[in-house]
Amino acid sequence: xxxxxxxxxxxxxxxxxxxxxxxxxxxxxxxxxxxxxxxxxxxxxxxxxxxxxxxxxxxxxxxxxxxxxxxxxxxxxxxxxxxxxxxxxxxxxxxxxxxxxxxxxxxxxxxxxxxxxxxx
Amino acid sequence: xxxxxxxxxxxxxxxxxxxxxxxxxxxxxxxxxxxxxxxxxxxxxxxxxxxxxxxxxxxxxxxxxxxxxxxxxxxxxxxxxxxxxxxxxxxxxxxxxxxxxxxxxxx
Numbered sequence: 001x002x003x004x005x006x007x008x009x010x011x012x013x014x015x016x017x018x019x020x021x022x023x024x025x026x027x028x029x030x031x032x033x034x035x036x037x038x039x040x041x042x043x044x045x046x047x048x049x050x051x052x053x054x055x056x057x058x059x060x061x062x063x064x065x066x067x068x069x070x071x072x073x074x075x076x077x078x079x080x081x082x083x084x085x086x087x088x089x090x091x092x093x094x095x096x097x098x099x100x101x102x103x104x105x106x107x108x109x110x111x112x113x114x115x116x117x118x119x120x
Numbered sequence: 121x122x123x124x125x126x127x128x129x130x131x132x133x134x135x136x137x138x139x140x141x142x143x144x145x146x147x148x149x150x151x152x153x154x155x156x157x158x159x160x161x162x163x164x165x166x167x168x169x170x171x172x173x174x175x176x177x178x179x180x181x182x183x184x185x186x187x188x189x190x191x192x193x194x195x196x197x198x199x200x201x202x203x204x205x206x207x208x209x210x211x212x213x214x215x216x217x218x219x220x221x222x223x224x225x226x227x
Contacts, residue, residue, distance in 0.1 A: 046207075046218055046219075046220050046221060047156075047164070047207055047209075047218040047221075048218070049209075049215060049216045049217075049218075060214075062215045063215060064121075064215070096163055096164075098163075101169070102211070104211070104214060104215070104216055105152075105154065105209070105211035105216045106154060106166060106169055106211070107164075107166060108166045108175070110163035110164060110165070111163065112162075112163055113163050
C-alpha cells in the first residue's frame with residue numbers, strides 16, 4: 001500500500017528557506033504512471049497546489065510562487081523534496097506531499113501533512 | 121487564474137438527508153473538475169475526477185455531475201462518516217485552483 005510521509009522543520013524564520021522531504025513507500029518514484037508533488041493548506045488561502053515532478057525530470061510550478069519554489073526527486077532513495085525561499089508569514093501552512101495521476105492535477109494519494117510555521 | 125466558488129460554505133443536515141454542494145467556475149472548465157473530501161484532522165482524499173467519475177472506493181451514495189461552469193456533488197442518505205469539508209478543484213487551466221470548501225455537519 002502506498003504511503004507518503006512528509007518531514008521537515010516545524011518552524012522557519014522569515015526570509016529563510018523552507019525545505020521539506022517526502023518519503024515514499026509502497027510505490028516507486030520511477031514509475032511512468034504518476035507525478036509527485038506538493039500542496040499546502042492555510043486558513044487564509046485554503047488549498048493551494050505548489051509543484052509536481054515526473055520521474056523523467058519534468059517539473060511544474062505554480063506561478064503564484066514567483067520563482068521561489070524548487071521541487072526535486074531522488075529516485076535512488078525514493079524521496080522527493082520541496083524548497084521554498086524567502087519565506088514570509090503567508091507561507092505558514094500545512095504542507096502535503098501527494099501522488100498525482102496527471103502532470104499537475106488529480107492527486108489521489110496524500111501524506112498526512114506537516115505544519116510549517118514561519119516565525120522569528 | 122480560474123476562480124472556484126462553492127456554496128453553501130457550510131450545511132447541517134440529519135442522517136439520511138440529501139445534501140447537494142455546488143461549485144461554480146469563473147469560466148467554463150469543460151468537466152475538468154475534481155472533488156475532495158477532507159475529514160477532520162486528515163488529508164484530503166480524491167472522490168471524483170472529470171466531474172462525474174467516482175474513485176473506486178467511494179460509497180455509492182455519492183454522485184457528481186455538471187457542465188460548463190456549474191458542478192454539483194450530491195450526498196444521498198447522509199451518514200455520520202460523511203462529516204467532512206468538501207473541496208472542488210479545476211484542472212482546465214494551469215494552475216489548478218480549489219474552491220474554498222463546504223463543511224458538512226450532522227444535526
